[in-house]
Amino acid sequence: SSKGASAAATMTIEAWFMVDDNTIDQRAPHRKEPNEPCSREVLDALGVLQWEGLDADNYETAQDLAQIRADRGYSYSDVVDITPERLPNYEQKIKSFFEEHIHSDEEIRYVLDGSGYFDVRDAEDQWIRISMSKGDMIILPAGIYHRFTLDEGNYIKALRLFVGEPVWTPFNRPQEEHPARVDYLSTFFPPKRARTEGEAPEGEEEEKAASA
Numbered sequence: 001s002s003k004g005a006s007a008a009a010t011m012t013i014e015a016w017f018m019v020d021d022n023t024i025d026q027r028a029p030h031r032k033e034p035n036e037p038c039s040r041e042v043l044d045a046l047g048v049l050q051w052e053g054l055d056a057d058n059y060e061t062a063q064d065l066a067q068i069r070a071d072r073g074y075s076y077s078d079v080v081d082i083t084p085e086r087l088p089n090y091e092q093k094i095k096s097f098f099e100e101h102i103h104s105d106e107e108i109r110y111v112l113d114g115s116g117y118f119d120v121r122d123a124e125d126q127w128i129r130i131s132m133s134k135g136d137m138i139i140l141p142a143g144i145y146h147r148f149t150l151d152e153g154n155y156i157k158a159l160r161l162f163v164g165e166p167v168w169t170p171f172n173r174p175q176e177e178h179p180a181r182v183d184y185l186s187t188f189f190p191p192k193r194a195r196t197e198g199e200a201p202e203g204e205e206e207e208k209a210a211s212a
Contacts, residue, residue, distance in 0.1 A: 013138075015128055016031055017122075026094070027149055038122075050139075051068070077159055082116075082158075083114075102146070103180065104180045109132070110136075112157045114133075114153060114155035115131070115132060115155075117151055119149075120145070120146045
């Protein structure tokens with residue numbers, strides 16, 4: 001996780017393990033009682049990258065975004081404005097964004113105004129809700145199960161970035177055989193080395209030596 005060059009006054013990105021209850025509006029916070037925060041370290045381990053305090057008002061000329069784009073090769077950009085007034089079939093559209101899916105490429109979103117939630121699955125398949133607002137940027141790795149929804153403010157304006165020509169195709173779960181999913185799991189959750197017969201479990205040899 002990185003800090004933007006400009007320390008603009010902004011809410012920091014907050015994340016929590018959420019209540020997965022389909023009877024509650026997807027735009028509600030879905031916090032557990034008591035709240036169960038999710039640390040940056042957990043998100044880092046899932047491959048989720050975040051920036052906060054970026055200069056959203058001057059994003060077209062700001063050095064902070066220019067540096068990220070140069071470092072990561074993001075040549076394409078466009079702006080999406082999601083609000084009931086500007087998006088036809090708004091209620092159906094935000095439900096479609098909320099279908100759990102993966103992409104073959106990274107998903108990059110930089111919030112220029114408004115707010116919303118990105119939900120990602122952790123190693124135990126629990127949902128983590130990430131709250132994003134103006135000046136926040138997130139990169140979701142290819143192959144991670146995720147979904148998006150606006151919050152109860154019903155408005156977000158976001159910059160989408162991509163390497164080369166954009167491909168936004170969602171692949172709805174299950175996608176365990178999809179190459180992007182296979183790559184994601186092998187990168188972030190490599191299988192533990194199988195023990196050979198007669199070999200002590202990891203850590204046991206050290207324990208025996210320590211107690212000798």
